[in-house]
Amino acid sequence: MDLDTITVLLSIAIEMGTPLLLASLGEIYAERAGVLNLGVEGIMSVGAVTGFVIAYTTNSALLAIIGAAVVGAMLAAIHGFVTVYLRGNQIISGLAITMMGLGISSLIGLPFIGEKIPILLYEIPIPLLADIPIIGAFFNQDAIVYLSYALTVILWFILFKTRIGYELRAVGESPIVADTAGINVNLVRFLATIFGGALAGIGGSYYSLVIMKMWIENLTLGKGWIALALVILALWNPLKALAGAYLFGFIDALTIHLQIYGFNVYILGIFPYAITIIVLTLSVIRLKGREFIGPSALGKPYIREEEALHG
Amino acid sequence: MRIILQKKEEEDEFYIYMRPLISLTISIIILGILLIPYGVNPVELIISLFIEPFLTLYGITNIFLRTIPLLLCGIGLIIAFKARLWNIGAEGQLLMGAVAATWVALFLIPNGSPFIVIPLMYILGFLFGGLWALLPAYLKAKWQVNEVLTTLMMNYIAMQIVYYLIFGPWRGKKVYNYPITDIFPESAQLPVISARYPIHYTTLILALISALGVYFLLTRTKIGYELKTYGSNPEMAKVYGISPMKVILFSMFLSGGLAGIAGVGEVAGIHHMLRYPDKISSGYGYTAILVAWLANLNPITAILSSLLLGLLITGTRFLQTTHQIPFGIVKVIIGLMLLSLAATELFLRYRIRIIKEG
């Protein structure tokens, strides 16, 4: 394996990891506010088809991305409304959104099966940095990837260093405390969920716009779930999510690469999922005895009257 | 103005029974709206979904054919959900049951008597499905690993295994290179009611027995009691000697096993071969989640909810042929119903009050 191959593999890893990164960044915000969104898989799917259809008809990557974000946000808004305002069970609502999302995307995508779109996003190499062996791969990517780098840092900063991020974390740690401090718990949760959906939508669109550039059934095939696992693995920290996303991207890249050596494609296809299980188990074991094991109020609806009753 | 939630005195019994109907109504209404661009008017919708299936042999057969795996998976999920285990892996467990049946039929005893082959298919299907659920179960019991994600991953792994088998070592010799196995020998084909109603009744009987059995399990047995107690308060259950490991492994194994039997039914009762995973199960494992919750986690009521969903799915097929609506719409319906269940949960215990200022 020579330097070039490694660089190419790394490049593919970054490419494959970007949708995961975007989706998990969004989900980190939602979960930090206390909302578990199992609908990410469906949202990514809808984002993918929306992006594809818009790109197909307008040839504009920008419109496609915006469209995907909007649609993702809309689906997430439904989940947000049901779980935050109607206090519905977050797991059931999330699964419902995924099903609806998968159904809708197959509906919308039906007439486009097999259709292709041209390359709309080009790699923009950063002078000098792009030439460094191996690491150069990071600097020879398209606009969305650069956006994801920026988002990672910005979102990390907001979450840990600003008042807004702090209030968001407070909502996810202890909604009743946040409530008595005057924070609008429901609004924060709702907005965080929508934000998560928008990012997941963009992440999904990356599959159809860049990675595949065509539409087929089941485009996302479980990547949404991996993004969810990634959030746990990253300990709800955007910077760690970056590392994890590229790790999984690398596994994907490796899976493709190893086919060259004659390994059966289906057996190889098991690896991402198997490794997700292994990694999930390891990270949970690692969590024991740690201070932060996830936002304390994750998954639980907040009802003010009831909480106050139990004092 | 202020909107507050006020607790009700006790759980609204009437509402508990009405909720499934409310959920169904809301979903149908929204569906009707979504289908307007496809040129379907509401009356046609209702007829297609609820009446047409009863009018043809094909329709009635289909209702039952779909109800069988839904009921089996649904019962299995009820067990898991009662123990607070989110088994989203019924789909994969079903597939592994199908794999088991295929193995028995084509490779283990290809020339046996049906009296041996068929029971063996069911038994191994149960085992394979159960074992498939055991890994996520163990991880949850030992290290509290999130079972939603692990069971889901197992689904995808199961699909890959099926792909591997049908494209690889189990590819049929006499099937012109299609990605399917050979047809099952007659002895491995489940008996059906008749040629006009090709319903594999053995699986149906098993499904009904398991509904009764699980009801009995949950209300009359010690292990059922332990299961419910653990699901309700895991901490306390431990104090009183209930072993989480035992409960989790037992419920997940049983849950997966029932889904495995459903897989046997599909592959040995309908297709008589192993083929693409999404042809074997059109999402039964996920739809069964709705079956379970619609039935309020009651195994007897699940018979009704699985019938309802069998009807809905069949009706949607009709909609597909008459109005060219893609099958993806089924997922949307199921999703809508689940969503409206989640959305209406609140009203079981709370009412909304609007307080005007001053």
Added chain:
Amino acid sequence: MFALKLINITKRFPGVIANDHISLEIYPGEIFTILGENGAGKTTLMNIIFGIYTPDEGEIYVYGKKVFFKSPKDAYKYGIAMVSQTPKLIKSMSVLENIILGLKEAGIILPIKKIRKKVEEIIERYGLHINLDAKVWQLSASEQKRVEILKALIRGARILILDEPTTSLSPIEKRRLFEFMRRMKEEGNTILFITHKLSEALEVSDRIAVLRKGKLVGVVNKDEATPDMLTMMMFGKRIAGFNGKEETERKETVLIIKDLFVKNDMGEIALKGISLEVKAGEILGIAGVAGNGQKELIEVLMGIRRAEKGEILFRINGKVEEITNLKPKKRLSLGFGIIPEDRIKHGIAPDLSVAENLIIRYYDRRPFSNWILLNRDYIMEWAKRMIEKYKIATPSPEKTAKFLSGGNIQRIIIARELDSFRRFIIAAYPTFGLDVESTRFVRNKLLEQRNKGAAIILISEDLDEILELSDRIAVIYEGEIKGIFDAKEVDVEEIAKLMIGGAN
């Protein structure tokens, strides 16, 4: 001009009128006490004033202006703040972060020096010293209260509601709190002091309003108030003292804890080599401020927490056995009875029926079950008997347990744990939050077991309860036993001192 005026405040909950047309006038610069037993409606009223609840009827005026609070945010705007009974703080964050949570002045990027200075000024002014950078989970109960108070003060509170603020405080810390209250009063602020303890009301109030069963019974000036009068107002009758303890012959030692070391959830040593003995027929009361190792002691005795070092010995049938790491279930079969600290969390399975909850100790033995089947008929019959005997208010044994009130849930637990003779009982905060009748019931049941020869460890924050029920009293502080006394000869002052480490 009054600071706060309530007119006809009414609030209903399912099945109960928590506040029944309450009207009050409270003036600036006074300590106004609301006195009433648990369940009288005090906290509900405070939640209404603070904006957590909306009244069904009635009006509120603050300094002459009519107000309508949609949330605590509105209450803050009018200078009202509340320190609730259980700390409302985020444990994983620092003191300063908790104080400034939700404050607009905190700026965009934290933490800001300006705000920190403001907080430090307030600390100096009121003498509420605390380490701003410590994480809340590291603080003691008294320190956490200080943080809550600072939270209120930084928002410019002029009407400060203190709901049962002396909970978890040792007598010395209590005194410090009262000094702070007086200081606030001197500055022209109003204190709304909520308590169920007569002595406290008499000690610190300017005026006392008594609530009983949701209604306002009356308001008295401190000069006119006497214990008898207040008792009469609170209960409508005189309360006799609890059944005196019979002298029992304390026989042999039943439970021995030797040099026990136990870790807490954070991995730190919570119990540092404690040694205790309990005899048959005695109640050993463990006095101490919550958070000094009681939780770990309860859990290691229950068998759900491991001991790092040391032993627990249990005498059974004349022999002494080591049970340090024995499974909880086995301890139950040895005759342990457990009244857990958190009723809902450890005491019942909320989704199961009352009957199913009652049998959890016995479900796998005859005649409750037979091999793998439960004996439904016997279970129902037995449950009905228990419901009647322990006056559990439920329409049927099949009712789902989570719908019952706290008092009835405790009755289920008592019925389950104390119906038969138990050799050893762990009673953790058994009467917390219960009304007077249920409290008396529980205490009598414990005494009953004691008189039959049970060895009981009683853990309670209520020093009065410990003094009343215990035969011997041990003080726990920072994971160590600081002294064991005979209840008849005990000096309350000394216990008070030991509870906070013997410091002055």
